[in-house]
Amino acid sequence: MSLRIVVCVKYVPDATGDRHFADDLTVDRDDVDGLLSELDEYAVEQALQIAEEADDAEVTVLTVGPEDAKDALRKALSMGADKAVHVEDDDLHGTDVMGTSLVLAKAIEKTGYDVVIAGMASTDGTMGVLPAILAERLGVPQVTLLSEVSIEDGVVKGRRDGDTASEQLEASLPAVVSVTDQSGEARYPSFKGIMAAKKKPVESLDLSDLDIEADEVGLEGSWTAVDSATERPARTAGTIVKDEGEGGKQLAEFLASQKFI
Template structure:
């Protein structure tokens, strides 16, 4: 990724998610259980932070990290600051609990409107919801173009160009002015925070905003106002012991019979 000679300010929206390696489940209200599992900055958002840092490091500007979530979501902002972001914003309000992608996009858009920015970067999706629609929803609310799922991103002045790799073709898409960008995990490895970065992050400013600070009514967010909800869930059944077949010269026949019984052949 390259940066132009102009001062470039980038807002990177990130999410605090349950650790994907942990046993994840839902709470009694059918929302993701975030209390009984360790959380962290979504790995897919680390790529967005990395690309934003590369743009700013190639020229001038600042990277502001924005998250919406509970108190613990401050950890996601802290990780991005340790990577090199300049400042953070954490929107936290009890009324946000259970918000779907549509409500989340509203809160993000209202927060972004309060910030100084040229571009808004997102990861390609979150590792918990895996919807991937929030970047375009935010772009729609802000009235901005969106270039999404970029596996390569180039910024030149006030224009941005991405390469989007599909199953059968590759597209090159450009936009200028203020633009919303989402990047994939193919854009390059995200950096690890250095000891110097970890220490420097402790002095970087982090603003905490509520819904009232954004002018968002509690009736527009939250589980009761969500357009999408989890109606029910059940734990994945435990693994059963596999079936051992002793090959006594007819192993191939037994294998075919097994596959046929499962309708694989």
């Protein structure tokens, strides 16, 4: 039986762009370019490596987001994933991690899976808790923050590196896995892969397909909310200390005024 690998990916605002909040205090995604979250590229890469080692495997990439989120799916498909699932619904606007995990869990169950692979965090929210919440919703083990991962004989194994020690972890399938940015560089899509991606299937789902009510997601269904936000002040000109014999003293006074010393 084919090993069914589902990779959760996210379409995020480009970190090099001018990111800011919209009037409803959600991230304004219209005025900045988006892309596949870099941390999710590591998840796609590990999924592809696992599939290459398996006798028979299929890699499905899954995302929740607006129409433009298909760009993230196309990137993953061009890397080598076999098919994609896109959950899009206007009522999803403003959904927090709890609602997102619900949508992902329902979509994963509908798609079918043996292992779910995710990045260690998204580069916009950077919460890092979704894989654990997703495992709880699916009722399966979680093996998270892995720097190394493999699957053999129905068991997923991996290494988690901490500040003082490394742990060897394993869990029986089905399971949820997350990988870190130390798991291995993600491959670049080849021209052949980019062309092939255009012919790969992308299934579109909405909330009704997943039996989810609108009030379970979006701003109304969120467990968390942003009360206020203030733009970071523009960077001011630095202080120049000219050394004319008193440079060291002036530098010390400046550092003391900033409470660095």
